[in-house]
Amino acid sequence: MRSREIESSLPQSAALANFWDRLEFAPSSALLLDYDGTLAPFRLERDRAYPYPEVVPILEQIVDRSKTRVVIVSGRPAGEVRDLLSPLNKLEMWGAHGLERISAEGNYQQAAIPWNTLELLSQARECVMKANLTPIAEIKPGGIAIHWRGMSRDEVESLEKPLMEGWEGLARCPELKLLRFESGIELRVARPDKGDAVASIVNESGRAAEIAYLGDDLTDEDSFRALNGRGITVLVRPEYRETAAQVWLRPPGELIDFLLQWLNRIQ
Ligand SMILES: [Mg+2]
Structure with missing residues (x-):
């Protein structure tokens, strides 16, 4: 009913x-x-x-x-x-x-992910390690997400800056895209979405x-x-x-x- x-x-x-x-x-x-x-x-x-x-x-x-x-x-x-x-x-x-x-x-x-895209993702992983963000990084199929949940805006800004020095260039490659979600960012394969x-x-x-x-x-x-x-x-x-x-x-x-x-x- x-x-x-x-x-x-x-x-x-x-x-x-x-x-x-x-x-x-x-x-x-x-x-x-x-x-x-x-x-x-x-x-x-x-x-x-x-x-x-x-x-x-x-x-x-x-x-x-x-x-x-x-x-x-x-x-x-x-x-x-x-x-x-x-x-x-x-x-x-x-x-x-x-x-x-x-x-x-x-x-x-x-x-399947093309080999050249996998190579770009491995460069993205190196940027995460250089920026000391491994503890808040999530490696997943086709992408790497960084989770900011629970952090202040100032903390996020100070952590994001060194990461973006490497990620900005990678995000310009057509094979990848940068996603901003509610509480983090993710660099991942552009398709599928x-x-x-x-x-x-x-x-x-x-x-x-x-x-x-x-x-x-x-x-x-x-x-x-x-x-x-x-x-x-x-x-x-x-x-x-x-x-x-x-x-x-x-x-x-x-x-x-x-x-x-x-x-x-x-x-
Ligand atoms: Mg959701």
């Missing part, structure tokens, strides 16, 4: 109301979700950034209905997201901004499939742009910011309402 209360607690948006109506009659659907900041609150200890507790059982029920393909699209390595969402399984994970993929059945794939991951998922889904993407970060803007005109795009964030997304939800309350609404519509 559909809950009127859930509907009325969501922000007024004609796009979202239309989407719910279409989802109800769609033969299949895809629910694409960023992880950090969207399904899970930020934590200083990144390895303990578990999802909002209410989210897991709802996602489990959505997956069990077998009508929706649930896909996590994260900047983290795919295996890390899988571990943080454990014991929730049967989810598809796209990690490292779409470079890696773990299918719902558990099969792992990684896109999250938008490419979303475009691949859209291509794999039938024309009749209804698709939504939920994300919080600047890197999710590529996903919003890739999906706009084809599905619904949702910014999940406590404060509003300029975005290409069509709808804004505040976590965790409005996010949970959204997921419950999804579950109701695919009954």
